Amino acid sequence: MGRKSLLVVDDSATFRQLLCMSLTRLEGISQSDITQACDGADALRKMQTRDFDLVLTDVMMPNLNGLELVHRVRSELQNKVPIVIISTKGEEAYVEQGMKNGANCYLLKPISLPRLREVVSGLLAM
Amino acid sequence: MHLNGDLSDFALADILQILSLGRKTGTLLVENGSVKGRIVIEEGRITGAEAQPGGNFADALIRRGKLDTGTLAQLRRIGTGCPEWNLKSLLLESGLLNERDMEKAAIMHICTLVARLVDIGKGSFRLLLNETALVNAFDNFKLAEGLDIGEVLLQSATESDEAQRLVEPAAKMLSGQFEPASKKGFAAGAGQNHKSGENHKEAGRTPAPTNGAAHNGNVSRYVAGNGAAEPNEPNQQRIERFYALLAELSANSALMEISLLVMRYASEFAARGVLFGVHEGELHGIGQFGVDRFMHSHQVDGLIRNISIPLASDALVACVARERSPYVGRLPRSYWDAEMLQAIGGGHDGLQALAVPLLRNGSVVYVIYADNFGTSDQLIALDELIALTSVATLALDKTLLQQLVVGAEAN
Numbered sequence: 173m174g175r176k177s178l179l180v181v182d183d184s185a186t187f188r189q190l191l192c193m194s195l196t197r198l199e200g201i202s203q204s205d206i207t208q209a210c211d212g213a214d215a216l217r218k219m220q221t222r223d224f225d226l227v228l229t230d231v232m233m234p235n236l237n238g239l240e241l242v243h244r245v246r247s248e249l250q251n252k253v254p255i256v257i258i259s260t261k262g263e264e265a266y267v268e269q270g271m272k273n274g275a276n277c278y279l280l281k282p283i284s285l286p287r288l289r290e291v292v293s294g295l296l297a298m
Numbered sequence: 299m300h301l302n303g304d305l306s307d308f309a310l311a312d313i314l315q316i317l318s319l320g321r322k323t324g325t326l327l328v329e330n331g332s333v334k335g336r337i338v339i340e341e342g343r344i345t346g347a348e349a350q351p352g353g354n355f356a357d358a359l360i361r362r363g364k365l366d367t368g369t370l371a372q373l374r375r376i377g378t379g380c381p382e383w384n385l386k387s388l389l390l391e392s393g394l395l396n397e398r399d400m401e402k403a404a405i406m407h408i409c410t411l412v413a414r415l416v417d418i419g420k421g422s423f424r425l426l427l428n429e430t431a432l433v434n435a436f437d438n439f440k441l442a443e444g445l446d447i448g449e450v451l452l453q454s455a456t457e458s459d460e461a462q463r464l465v466e467p468a469a470k471m472l473s474g475q476f477e478p479a480s481k482k483g484f485a486a487g488a489g490q491n492h493k494s495g496e497n498h499k500e501a502g503r504t505p506a507p508t509n510g511a512a513h514n515g516n517v518s519r520y521v522a523g524n525g526a527a528e529p530n531e532p533n534q535q536r537i538e539r540f541y542a543l544l545a546e547l548s549a550n551s552a553l554m555e556i557s558l559l560v561m562r563y564a565s566e567f568a569a570r571g572v573l574f575g576v577h578e579g580e581l582h583g584i585g586q587f588g589v590d591r592f593m594h595s596h597q598v599d600g601l602i603r604n605i606s607i608p609l610a611s612d613a614l615v616a617c618v619a620r621e622r623s624p625y626v627g628r629l630p631r632s633y634w635d636a637e638m639l640q641a642i643g644g645g646h647d648g649l650q651a652l653a654v655p656l657l658r659n660g661s662v663v664y665v666i667y668a669d670n671f672g673t674s675d676q677l678i679a680l681d682e683l684i685a686l687t688s689v690a691t692l693a694l695d696k697t698l699l700q701q702l703v704v705g706a707e708a709n
Contacts (some may be wrong), residue, residue, distance in 0.1 A: 186383055189376040190392040193369075285393040 176296050177222070177277050178206045181215040181229035181241065182258075187281075191228060191258070211238025216244060224253050226295055231259035231266060239269050246274035254295040258283060301425040305330075309418045310423060311451050317425075318342045325429045330421030332611045333633040337412055338430050343444025346432055349633070351608060354437035356385055357405040360604050361641050364395060377436060381630035388441045397674045404441060414636045432504070457523070488549055554696040556693045557656055557664045560585060560686060568652065568668030568677055572642060573604060574615055576662050581607045581615050584664075589642045591672075605641045607634050618653040619662045626652040626677050629669060650677045653685050658694035667690030 178195060180186045188208050195201050207224070209215035213235040215227070227245070230244055231238040245251045254276045259266065267278045277291050301315075310328060314337070321342035328335040335349035348354060359365040370385075373392070386404075389395045395403070432438045433658055537599070552660045557573055564571045570588030574581040583605035590598040607613045609620065612636030618625050629651040639645060649669050656664040670677055 186376055186388075187391065188381050189386060193372055193376065194392050194394075282390045282396075283393045284396055288393055 176201065176205055176225040177208060177219060177226045179215060179224045179229075181209045181212065181227065181232040181233070181238065183211050183230065185210075187230065194227075194283075194285060194288055195292065197285060198292055201292075212238060212241035212244075214239055216249075219245060219249060219251060219253075227253055227255045228258055228292075231257060231261045231270070234264065238281065239266070239273055242270060242275045244272040254298060256291060256295065282291055300427070303423050303443065305419060305423055308423070310418070313423065313425070313450065314339075314344075314412075314416070314447045322427065323430060324425055324427040325431075327424040327426065328415050328418060328421060329423075330418050330633070332608075333415075333418065335344060335411065335418075337415065338440060339447070340430055340440075340444055342709065343406060344412060344441075344447055344450055345430070346438060346440040346443040347408045348432055348438045349411055349415065350433070350518060351611075351636075352562070353411050354434060355404060355407050356437040357441065358410070359395075359403060361601060362403065362406075363601065364399070364403060365389070366600075369394065374436075384439055392416065394509065401441070404439065405445065407451050407641045408441070408445060409453050409628065410640060412450050414633060414640075415452060416451065417631065417636060418633060419631070434547060435481040438503050441673060447498075470481075533644040556690055557666070558585070560654065560656065560664075560666055560690050561585065564652070564654070564666055567675075569671050569673050569675075570642065571666060571668035572605070572638075574605075574607070574619075574665040574667065576609065576619055576665060578635055579609045581605075581613075581665060583641075586642070601641055605638060607638065613638065615653050615665045615667050618655050619665050622655050622657060622662055624654045626650075640669075648674070650675070652677045656694060657691045663694065 177203065180188050180191050180195070181284070182191065188210075192203065192206050192208070195206060196203055207218060209218055211233040215229065216236065218224075218228070229238040230239055233236045236244070238259065242255050242257065245253070245255065255274065256279060257270045257275045258279045258281060260281045262280045272279045276295060279287070279291065304327070310326070312325060316322075317324070317339050319342070323340045323342075324338075326337045326339065328337070333349055333351075333353075335353060336347065337344060338346035356365065356370055357626045360367060362368065373385060373388045377385070377388050386400060390397060390400060430440070432440065559570060561573050565587045568588070570591065571586065572583055572589065573585040575584045576582075583602040586598065586602045588601065609616050609618055611634040612630075612632040614625060614630055614632070615638070616634065617630075627650065629639075629646055631646055636646070639649075649671060651667065651669040653668075654666045655662045656666070668677070
């Protein structure tokens with residue numbers, strides 16, 4: 173697997189750092205492969221300037237939430253990058269909306285390392 | 299309301315049972331000089347426990363191989379400045395541990411800690427009624443559902459019995475085969491320290507020679523046949539091996555190699571051993587022999603490297619390092635010795651231990667710990683050890699001189 177670029181989107185710096193720490197435990201991913209965004213709007217700006225191989229986003233965020241972010245990435249940017257939603261919001265309505273907007277996967281926090289490895293390596297191999 | 303007392307008047311187990319029966323809420327503080335512990339009780343059940351130094355949940359996770367020091371440091375950095383986050387939430391959110399494993403590890407940790415604090419015996423206690431806060435709320439956490447005090451005490455007693463049971467079969471198997479060490483002029487279990495530290499004042503022994511007197515024909519009397527040193531092995535053969543080792547030590551000039559040679563010697567008559575390096579006021583585990591035979595873990599060396607004992611503590615290896623004198627005898631009961639046994643396995647009962655300091659330029663740089671875990675053999679080869687320590691010290695000093703010479707030549 174060559175070098176991959178990942179975008180981690182969460183308004184909580186702690187969650188972002190934890191997710192980055194977990195990602196860097198996966199084979200072939202280092203800290204320098206990961207870009208962080210503090211909300212959906214920030215993520216959208218970053219995705220307009222460069223390409224990513226995978227986006228991992230929270231749902232509940234100020235400015236632009238994760239569900240809206242997925243929708244705008246698919247509709248406005250016409251970007252097919254794999255997107256994983258990671259949220260504590262497990263209600264069916266959220267999951268349905270996320271997948272309908274174009275997310276590839278919806279994971280509930282907390283995610284075990286093996287599950288994260290399975291999802292991330294699967295999507296990066298696509 | 300606060301209640302103070304001495305553990306010699308009220309056993310900690312009794313106090314805990316009273317709190318359990320009365321469904322009390324509060325914190326029981328225990329202190330014995332080098333260790334400060336606290337047990338949090340809510341409505342008569344134990345919800346948390348911590349001890350300083352070294353008794354954090356984080357330390358326990360590292361010892362059990364669930365967490366490494368690098369990740370812990372990383373989690374600490376991430377959690378800095380976020381009071382709402384603690385180690386538990388960070389571990390859960392990072393996916394490193396799940397809720398079930400976390401709860402299981404926390405219960406084990408609390409039970410172990412309570413058992414160890416109950417075992418302290420000497421010291422003082424203080425009961426702070428209706429206070430339930432932990433001192434280190436980042437590294438430790440309280441269980442949502444407390445543990446039954448009776449069950450925790452029973453479990454600690456069972457663990458102690460099981461540790462003893464590991465020793466007994468070997469003892470039974472060997473009984474009658476070897477003459478007990480006590481019949482050979484040494485009291486079984488008698489502490490033998492070259493100097494008389496408070497922790498080592500046990501039954502007396504013949505004063506040990508300090509300058510190679512072990513080179514006489516009586517060397518074998520100090521070894522009560524175990525491991526490679528068979529009781530019927532000709533003395534001459536043992537003496538030759540010993541001399542060969544002394545010669546090898548004298549000829550060696552590598553710092554680590556010298557300590558390993560002494561370890562090799564210890565492995566000839568002890569069941570297992572740990573090499574400690576002394577650095578910045580602490581003794582750190584460096585290497586081991588035989589520990590892996592008793593532990594079903596692939597990470598034994600990692601666990602050994604995670605052992606860290608304050609030099610100022612009451613641990614046997616710390617006392618030996620401070621007093622610069624070897625020790626052979628019963629492993630004293632102390633918080634830090636229990637902590638070390640937690641890492642390498644087994645309990646205190648029936649355990650004979652030896653600890654040898656290795657000096658370089660007047661400072662202790664290594665301490666070798668070895669014991670008879672899993673056997674009934676006595677470790678009483680103090681005179682040989684003193685001779686060996688002297689030669690090892692000379693060899694270590696030589697390494698320093700060589701470094702100085704090389705440095706001077708380079709300049």
